[in-house]
Amino acid sequence: MNNPLVSIIVPCYNQAQYLSEALLSVLEQTYQGWECIIVNDGSPDNTEAVAQEWLEKDTRFKYIYKENGGLSSARNAGITIAEGEFILPLDADDRIGPNYLSLAVDEFKKDSELKVVYCKAEKFGDEVGEWILPEFSLKNLAKKNMIFCCAFFKKSDWESCGGYDVNLIYGIEDWEFWIAILKNGGQVKRLNEVCFYYRIKPISMVKSLNNEKLKFSTEYVNIKHADLFIKEMGSINYLWSQIYENENEWQKKMQSKKFILRIVLKLFFGVSRY
Template identity: 60%
Template structure:
């Protein structure tokens, strides 16, 4: 493993039309000590042909093929072959800013307690806007994910948790990954610069998350990381208690409002609007 070398892992499944743009953003990095492993996850389009063109352009690009096994498996396959101390996953339809690697490595050098470094982000494609995400905290992470997959971490920390979970079949695999990596400690830093560009497409995996898939994924996460969710959110009993308290408070306010409305209409119009059941 080479110190300071960043291994950029680019899984690609039938997205060759975006691959050139993605890899150009890698080639343009101001930080030169990188390798980029393009993982062809059983594509049936021109992914191999496009990738080979980049291998001829710069020897830092590398190519690997596996039978189609899904996004998490493709990332793991690339990470297993990575020579760098640091890893940055990058999906084939996304892009990174020219200073991302340089800024991220700088943060790791300043603080040895860091486990994850990411940045501000912007959406492009069918939507063009700043990607507004909550500030990181473990509590916020227990509610939703705010760290996209293209964040930098050490390979050794990835290996310690077994990589990306291949059982996350329908998406949110990055959310599960960050929970696994951070729930027992480690600091996180967000760079105050837009260095990641997330392509919005109508056929993206997140767009395909129907209620049944959401239910499966939420239940899987809840079981696998029960310790984390209980610590951050409380037990199911405490959640039920809090729900009941909110319900009772709402009913008290509603009854009070009903009393005020009834008093007004009875006094001035001689009628009762709300009647007790």
Template identity: 55%
Template sequence: MNPKISIIVPCYNQAVYLDDCLQTVLDQTYQNWECIIVNDGSPDNTEEIAKNWVQKDSRFQYLYKENGGLSSARNAGIEIASGIWILPLDADDKINKRYLELAEKEFDKGYTIIYCEAEKFGSEDGKWNLPTYSREMLAVKNMIFCTAFFTKEDWKKVGGYDTRLIYGWEDWDFWIAILKEGGEVLKLEDIGFYYRIKEVSMIKEMSANGDHKKLITHNIIYRKHIEFFTKELGSFESLYDRNTKLISENNHLKSVLNSKRYLLANKVFKFFKL
């Protein structure tokens, strides 16, 4: 009853937002939580702010590590987490005070991932309209933000977040990893997550720096999960025939689906499936 939830808050050069973020953790109506603040070698005053919260409430913990990137920081926090369920929360974002309460009611129903409706704030505001989850859509793009619930057991099974993904999309890779062998996803109808839109962000920097970082990131993800993409998407031609919208804005996916490597994997998969 009342399982513990471990909230993991990595922080690198986000100290200016950290108080606002952690206040939304403290305000939770569900009480059985711990919050692990991971200082990823940040040069700002993250440590000072984090230690203030540790003194304020014993459910906050502070962990310092050498800078290794977002995936590394999340993994370090989850490694020492004592909760059954994990909720990553970036230091510049916020959660609704009932997010933990509403999710906990669904924990015993067999879901692999539980997330919610979301709103944007900052340089943009309004509801964050994301595509409806399906395995096929997940093979094309990510529609589940990082602040979603999953179990520590599933994190262990897939080896955690991939630390090679230093430019972004580590969430997409992680969701594929824990869902590709099966699993159910629940999206709560309530707005539980608030996503800060900034003028500069990891994803915007990747887009601004051309295709090089995107290519590196996509190649890691597609090579790791080639069987998943083959199973869900089939060939480029069959995907195009079913729904052109799925690939209309993903030129790199087009090139991957038409590549010799993908076509060979597709043939091998179909052979063994028969």
């Protein structure tokens, strides 16, 4: 545990133009005990050529190719061959700060009960500024995800929960994965430092998640982890009553001319008060 190996997993599909920026942020880590596995998920662009350049720069970079299967299967493929005790997924269009690995490893050394370590984050690209997320708790996690994909966990915990769920081909695989790891216990630590930089683009997997796909994915997670949702949110009857109350409240609001006018003013003229 003195200098545990960290395996950084970088799936890439049609992100070759950003890949070098992500890998440079890995190379600049102050903590030296890492390997970085680039997973080409059947990408039609020049991902392989870019990856080969980085393999020549440092032998800690590794590369594998697989047929396209989606983000979950790409991460699983990389983690399967990973030799590190700790895993850090990093999407090919994002970046990490130079101290992220050293700070996270220090936290794991302090607390054997830790399961997940993440940090503060900033957006860059089409939108800039701090990425403000709710504080972690199981109750909050049952409502929505607040831990981005680029967080540390133990490979043994990935094995125990069966890895990332490949059925979630439309997204929210991170949310399901954190639920799977944490619902039966374990500590979570958020570093009080910005070490993750999340790129905002005009088109992304999250933005392309339409209502039908989101409904499928959410229902899948709700059924798979019904034990967590019932434990943290109450009985099924209670949940349905909350949904019914929210629907009724929304219907009442939509019948209010003042409420509709306020929405129109905000959407089209940027006026937040009426």
